[in-house]
Amino acid sequence: MKEFYKDNSIVIYNEDNLNVLQNIPDESVNLIYCDILYNTGKVFEDYNDNLGNPYQALAWYRRRIAHMHKVLCANGSIFLHCNWRLDSYIRILMDEIFGAECFRNRIYRKHSNERGFYKNFDSQIDTILYYVKDPNNFIFNEIIEDRKHIVPLYENGFLEGRSETRYTKDGTAIDLKAQHKHWLIFPKDFEALIQKNELRLVNGLPYRVSNIKPLGNLWCDSDMLDAYSRTAIADAYDTPKPEAILNNIISICSNEGDTVADFFLGGGTTAVVTKKLNRKGIFCDISQKACTVTVQKLKAL
Numbered sequence: 383m384k385e386f387y388k389d390n391s392i393v394i395y396n397e398d399n400l401n402v403l404q405n406i407p408d409e410s411v412n413l414i415y416c417d418i419l420y421n422t423g424k425v426f427e428d429y430n431d432n433l434g435n436p437y438q439a440l441a442w443y444r445r446r447i448a449h450m451h452k453v454l455c456a457n458g459s460i461f462l463h464c465n466w467r468l469d470s471y472i473r474i475l476m477d478e479i480f481g482a483e484c485f486r487n488r489i490y491r492k493h494s495n496e497r498g499f500y501k502n503f504d505s506q507i508d509t510i511l512y513y514v515k516d517p518n519n520f521i522f523n524e525i526i527e528d529r530k531h532i533v534p535l536y537e538n539g540f541l542e543g544r545s546e547t548r549y550t551k552d553g554t555a556i557d558l559k560a561q562h563k564h565w566l567i568f569p570k571d572f573e574a575l576i577q578k579n580e581l582r583l584v585n586g587l588p589y590r591v592s593n594i595k596p597l598g599n600l601w602c603d604s605d606m607l608d609a610y611s612r613t614a615i616a617d618a619y620d621t622p623k624p625e626a627i628l629n630n631i632i633s634i635c636s637n638e639g640d641t642v643a644d645f646f647l648g649g650g651t652t653a654v655v656t657k658k659l660n661r662k663g664i665f666c667d668i669s670q671k672a673c674t675v676t677v678q679k680l681k682a683l
């Protein structure tokens with residue numbers, strides 16, 4: 383495979399992603415983010431966003447996602463950015479390839495304010511499916527703040543395997559099963575909380591009190607919106623994803639020096655944020671224009 387661009391941390395291929403995925407060593411990527419084809423049916427100047435009906439689209443994606451699973455490290459994470467057209471189909475495909483237990487979340491990203499739609503509710507969100515390769519071993523760098531936050535460590539309802547463990551704090555046994563509740567944490571998490579003195583009991587129920595900022599899956603701050611006022615460079619792409627999305631994903635789910643990959647690079651937001659956050663990157667796009675725009679942005683950093 384011939385590189386389109388290479389510097390000391392980033393490599394970009396101007397190729398079909400299937401070809402690139404077939405040539406990357408197994409377990410060599412720590413984090414994958416892809417803003418995949420939404421299958422709008424639109425034909426753009428440099429690529430065709432028409433994969434046929436949803437089942438034909440799934441057939442196109444199946445081989446690519448199977449390769450993504452192979453190239454991801456044992457403790458790696460993957461985020462697939464979709465919209466309403468394919469996200470439910472891709473979720474089922476991801477469950478099939480990664481395993482349903484590897485699903486972590488579906489993130490809802492508000493992309494625009496209401497513009498008005500003819501006889502319909504305007505579509506204002508897209509969704510990011512978040513999976514890990516191993517649900518017991520993945521990177522999640524919490525955000526630390528100056529203030530304390532209290533979060534419950536239990537939920538209502540008996541859940542087999544999650545209710546029976548009786549932890550003890552200061553000689554008091556915490557019996558969630560008796561209260562028809564279950565734990566949200568595992569034994570190693572409990573030990574860590576005790577060590578850091580972050581476990582509190584309130585009316586006999588366990589909470590974490592810490593400086594960790596609670597994070598939600600509704601990403602609707604103004605910096606998450608698509609920027610319709612575009613710069614000259616980003617003009618080549620209709621709606622490049624804002625850096626705020628990639629900042630969250632890359633800083634929380636990888637460490638400095640890790641390798642990030644995006645196989646649908648487009649205007650290059652993932653490459654730019656990867657570079658800014660001191661990660662390494664493997665990127666590709668079938669469009670030469672996309673690769674050129676990305677290189678211009680990287681050189682301008």
Ligand SMILES: C[S@@+](CC[C@H](N)C(=O)[O-])C[C@H]1O[C@@H](n2cnc3c(N)ncnc32)[C@H](O)[C@@H]1O
Pocket residue numbers: 397398399400417418419428429430619621622623624645646647648649650651652666667668669672
């Ligand atoms: C929705 S855009 C990505 C936008 C990007 N997230 C950004 O912030 O600019 C999808 C990109 O996938 C690329 N693409 C389509 N089919 C591809 C394929 N088979 N292999 C590699 N890239 C492909 C298109 O050229 C397009 O640039």
